[in-house]
Amino acid sequence: MTNFEFLSDISEYALFSKAAIEAEKVFSTSPAMCAVGCRKALELAVKWVYSADNTIKMPYKDNLQSLIHETSFRFALDTNTWNKLPFIIKLGNLAVHTEKSVSNSDALMSLEGLFEFIEWIDYCYGADYAERKFDAALIPAEKVNIDTKKIKEQESLIEQKESEIKALQQKITEMSASLTADKQTKQDSRSFSSMDLSEWETRKCYIDVDLKSMGWKFDGVDKDVVEEYEVDDMNGVLGQKGYADYVLFGKDGLPLAVIEAKRTGKDANNGRKQACLYADCLERKFGRRPMMFTSNGFDTYFWDDFSSPQRKVSGFFTKSDLEKLIGRRDIRKKLNTIEISDKITDRYYQKEAIRAVCEHIEQGFRKALLVMATGTGKTRTAASLTDVLSRGGYLTNILFLADRTALVKQARDDFKNYLPDMSLCNLCSNKDDRNARIVFSTYPTILNSIDSTKTQEGIPLFSPAHFDLIITDESHRSIFKKYRAIFEYFDAITVGLTATPKTDVDRNTYDFFEVENGVPTYAYDYETAVYTDHVLVPYYNYEVKTKFLDEGITYDDLPDEDKERYEDDFTEDGYMPDFVPSAALNKFVFNENTVDAVLQDLMERGIKNEGGDRLGKTIIFAQNKEHAEYIVQRFNKLYPKYNGTFAQRVTCDDSYAQTIIDDFKIAAKPPFIAVSVDMMDTGIDVPECVNLVFFKKVRSKTKFWQMIGRGTRLCRDLNCIDQIDGEYTDKRRFLIFDYCGNFEFFRQNKNGFESSETKSLTESIFCKTVDLIFAMQDIAYSDDKYQIFRKSLTDKCHSDIAALSYDILSVRLRKEFVEKFNKADSFDLLTEMDRGELKNHIAPLVASTEKDEFAKRFDSFMYGFMIAYADNLPTRSYMKNQLCQTAAMLEKRANIPQVQQKIKLIKDIQEDTFWQDMSILTLDKVRDELRYLIQFLNDGEGRKKIFTKLSDPTETISEGKILDAAYDFEDYRKKVNRYIEEHKNDPAIYKLNHNLPLAQQDYDELERILTKELGNSEDYKREYGDTPFGLLVRKIAKLDHESAMNAFSEFINDSSLNQKQIAFIHKIIMHIENNGYIDDVKILMKPPFDKPFSFIKMFDTTKRELIIRIIENIKSNAEMINA
16 A cells, blocks of 8 residues: 555545645656656645635635745644645756756655645544554555656646536535534544654755756766765865765866755854865865855855855856856956957047956956946947957856847847857847847846746756846946846846946945945046047037926916916816916926927927928927827927828837837938937937927936937937037037926936835835834733734735745745745744844735725825824824825715715714724724725826916026036045045155155146046035145155154164153154144144153153154145245
């Protein structure tokens, strides 16, 4: 009799019994197919439990991961039993892709875990339970015929139609009342014992499966993993044995890496020294030093002490990756010996950028940031950098990331021209070979491909070490939040490209690339590109302020003829507003005269091509898609001769938006005016673009300068006519028409207002729920009614965490936290650290199937209100008023049946008596009862659009007032310090460093450097006040040791001084060397100069005066000018 054969006699278990029996039957034939069968049997058995037990609640997703993690299910099981279930699932998934990786011992563990779970089912619900133990000797030894391909396709050993499964489930559901009622009685009268997982088994659950998923083989003729590998002379002690947990071997039979494994509860780095000692032993034996991993199953660290310090990685590397890294040890060259190809980059600043990154990499850094003005050749520079690093032996595979498919295509086309001999793949189009050396992708596409793209052997193509270099285009945007997982997964050198770095607290480009704020690896700014090197063209701006766009529409200010029109257009249900704010214009209020004036101004003053017969390529930045559509409609009304093709809308909702963009890039092809909503703000390269129209307010500095960058590119041989120079060839400038006060705003607010990193509604609700759970640990909420409510919140959080699937990369990267908070007692008493981990690591992963966005918004508001109430926050009063206003608006919709059902509560909320004995329980009742009514308050798309025709007077017009430099890539103090450090041999700095007097020309040069080259006089005064230039430089450059010794040589050579006096002089010399000078001699009376004897007691008057004179001379040499 086999282990699972007893199931065949129990009809109630028909749903899963056949699958379990078959899984055991194929063990001897194929451990991998056994693993697939175990996973399927587990899935059916779990579904059986959900059908049988009324106390176990179905999660909102019914996939296996969600089912086993659902709180009521997980807590019903013995912890040891439950701990075996994720392994069964993981091994089954692995077997579907790489059957050869599943060993007998793996499949045996899976069978044992399945057996124990089914035993638990029989213990809780079986009619004739008998305690059984799994016996490996009972597994059938005979081979059976199996169709591996079919099994993999259906992910099951047996064929079961969904209708058959549903029918069997229904039978069990009909019995659920009795099965549930008898469960406790049966448990009380029966015994069930689970098997605890040993440390070895825990290791097998995590590390073994992770290695196998990367293609490593534990047995067979092609075995390349040896466990408990014996080494000699451990720690240099002759004859002392050691046993490395894992050694990974290459095709040449030499070790590639050694792995030191630690228990899941221990720091993986505890094994660092041990791994190093094993590597020493293996190097002595094989003549090649292996690389090292340390892991506890959650955290994994990699160390190749030939090339870099230890670093955290997302997982183990494949054999080909390790062989690539080992081989690279011998082929790497000094990067400064690799010539930069002029065919790719021939401009000096591009070569400087490449050299700066190469130096950075050779110093051991793995992240670099290039800040280069839009249009100066960032993509070209990236291609040339790729070429240099490739020829230098630093890389094989490259990933180029951009945040839009159009930019991916544009980058691939550019690289094809720059690097014609390298294989390229546009991952977004799925037309190219994914094994290409350079892969171009959007962020979501590569994120999905990590999990979905496999090699023929079934292992991930895009393994953690597949890419050696990641280039991120426009790195101010998508590198944060959810796409950060890409950079955590891949172990690659990362180079960011941007023209507009962010410095926000939660989205700081400099922090992400691990460089100082304002100090990128290399910077080439807009002003240098335009006014010094002339590789970009400058803008000329027209700023037009109209009354409506600036101040809004005030009825009383309108002329009489417009008041009548206003009354007709704005009166609704007998109500007419006295004032329409400027923010409403172009959002839902569209004034014909305002739009017409902008278009006519553009057509009259805009730069023309073709001898002045046609407006040059123009981008109008519109407020929204309705505004964009209205602009196009008005243009076609004003200029019907262009037949409707001259101006076209470009929004993300337009079916052929990319086609319109492609047409816009062609010089002689319409559209000539692209009316864009966000799609053309960044990244689109159209050198022929000569006019930009800002018809919306922009408050983000990053976005504003990106938008300006659409016009900066040179365009040779372009025939232009403008009102400044008349007719000319070659693009000299581009025009900006600003109708919304953007230039004025950035004159007053240089850094603009950047929006903070917003959380999704689901993430926000989860975070607030965690805060509420934490707040309700207070003794004030110890009553049962509050704890029941708290339990409902913790169950919801558990359910959200249970639904997380390890099939998703971002979840795998947070495995440690997911596992921690999946434990039954994890929410019993949250610490501050727990709360932070839940909000920072779990909340961003949580998903929701709730379709009603307005209900979710109300949930978020009400949970925030409960927290404010629990913590007695000042926002309580405001939030109360908001809720009362919401209730008042709902009351106005009492004709809706759903609202009418809750009308009593809605009216009560607006009464003072309702708030007298308020509690968070009452607030939650309000949330629960009103959440689905909030949708009826939404005007949304149905909000009435108002089209009017009022005179919009122009208030002011100005032109040619450019902005100051937008970015200072190194703050003034850092620039001064760096300049002095790098120019110590310049005459003036050399003299100050060597205590030599300054000449007038030296002083003038210092003044020029400090108040013109590195900044201005205001910068100097702000940072250093009235400090003389020479003293400042001396303080930073310090005083040369020999020069200081020479200044005091008279004392040092004085044989009459005793040892204590000489020691005192040396103390003064050391202080001056480190500080440049002594500002006030009174310091000699204070620490550290006052002990063991004071200055006055140490020297007589003559010697004291001489010492003071020397000190003053040293200082004056940095202040006085030698005539």
